[in-house]
Amino acid sequence: MCAYNRVNGVPSCADSSLLFKTVRGEWDFKGYVTSDCDAVAIIHNDQGYAKAPEDAVVDVLKAGMDLNCGSYLQNYTKSAVLQKKLPESQVDRALHNLFAVRMRLGLFNGNPVPNPYGNIGMDQICSPEHQILALEAARNGIVLLKNDAKLLPLPKSTMSLAVIGPNANSPQTLIGNYAGPPCKSVTPLQALESYIKNTVYHPGCDTVSCSTGAIDKAVDIAKRADYVVLIMGLDQTEEREALDRVDLFLPGRQQELIVSVAKAAKRPVVLVLLSGGPIDISFAKDDARIGGIFWAGYPGEGGGNALAEVIFGDHNPGGRLPVTWYPQDFTKVPMTDMRMRPESSLDYPGRTYRFYKGDTVFEFGYGLSYSKYSYSFTRVSQNNLYLNHSSSLHTKETSESVRYMLVSEVGAEICDERKITVHVGVKNNGELAGKHPVLLYVRHGNHGNGRPKKQLIGFQSVILSGGEKGEIQFEVSPCEHLSRANEYGLMVMEEGRHFLVVGDDKHPITIII
DSSP, X not given: OBOSOEETTEEGGGOHIIIIIIIIIISOOOSOXXXXXXXXXXXXXXXXXXXXXXXXXXXXHHHTOOBOSSSHHHHHHHHHHHTTSSOHHHHHHHHHHHHXXXXXXXXXXXXXXXXXXXXXXXXXXXXXXXXXXXXXHHHHHOEEEEEGGGOOSOOTTXXXXXXXXXXXXXXXXXXXXXXXXXXXXXXXXHHHHTTOSSEEEEXXXXXXXXXXXXXXXXXXXXXXXXXEEEEEEOOTTTSBTTBOOSOSSOSTTHHHHHHHHHHHSSSOEEEEEEOXXXXXXXXXXXXXXXXXXXXXXXXXXXXXXXXXXXXXXXXXXXXXXXXXXXXXXXXXXOTTOOOOSOBGGGTBOXXXXXXXXXXXXXXXTOOBOSSOEEEEEEEESOSEEEOOSOTTOOOEEOTTOOEEEEHHHHOHHHHHHTOEEEEEEEEXXXXXXXXXXXXXXXXXXXOOTTOOSOEEEEEEEEEEOTTOEEEEEEEEOHHHHSEEEOTTSOEEEESEEEEEEETTEEEEEEEEO
């Protein structure tokens, strides 16, 4: 599905480089491409990218889109053909992709029931394999944000447990929206009760909005328990399609509830957050009485069991944040200002981990584990990258007198020849086995002149027992991974040192032009 947004000015559904080169080329996709609903209409009506409705139809079909969610193709494809703007061959191509998928699914083979996919029911959907997959996905997505004094995992010998919070016993919150009915509904509370029989629960707030609640009762329960787990955050009443948040704080009195319970508890408490987006929890990050913090997103039907497994150490957390967690001040940045690079003269901090220069609550890619991992670059196929072998390639200079070449002029053959193989050694220095994601970044030796601070160019997970070593391999494409967009939106490769970075370890790669 191609989205509503534009990248470098080009709508996703009209981007032939995305739909043909990447989707059908690099990914070898054999299905059909559909638009998000009314995304084609937006190209003309809202974005003004196409001058006429027929032009929008031409743009998307020539770019490789096959199916429109909406009525725009139905209304304007015929007129686009009659106006000689669109060849019928483009319509034929889209129909071919659509019907090829339907044929592969056996939709033209008569009675669908005898076909392999014609009688799918709950037995197939809720098979043991699928439920294990849902649990594994939830486990791997949980991010440990804080673990002061190794509070976690909690001991299974715990005599009493207090579970507090409006999201503790809500199966619907785990699922999020755009979801079918779950095979099983196990809430975090129910899963925690399976570990500690003497578990006492109180929601603390009437709902996630937490406009009213019974904080005093929650505090009283917390005082008597050996350990306290608070399960807070957001749900679909706070964030969903067509409902945006206006700030980054927890709703209503949630912060008051968390702080009050943490003050009353015998030991530092564990805070679990369910949400689709980041939350400014600076208060909890800096509070020693809140010893552990998890973010689980909306983890799906396996989320309740996965959270309990992680809290009590049957699974070693390894998730990483997929977005930057900004502080509340970031809401002052106009949502319509999508410039990536900071502008200090305008007090504009920039956007995304690549360029943002302001404070963060937690950085993109952040995530702890019950184990400590160390990395080393064990082998790199080449340290110096020569791009000046061909006299037909033209070099230019930036305003800093840095020589560069346009990626478009380097050519696919040279780009493929110059690929770099990178081997990274990983060691689990802890006692617990873990599935650990290794993130490979690149940064330029000079951060100035609009260059990203760093850029993620690859990630892989490795499963290691306590004390075990392993090695993973990355392929670095200089034209893709060591290039950047200049002020004209053109991808360029600049002469000089670049650094491959994994954790605290870095390895230099020098481009020579």
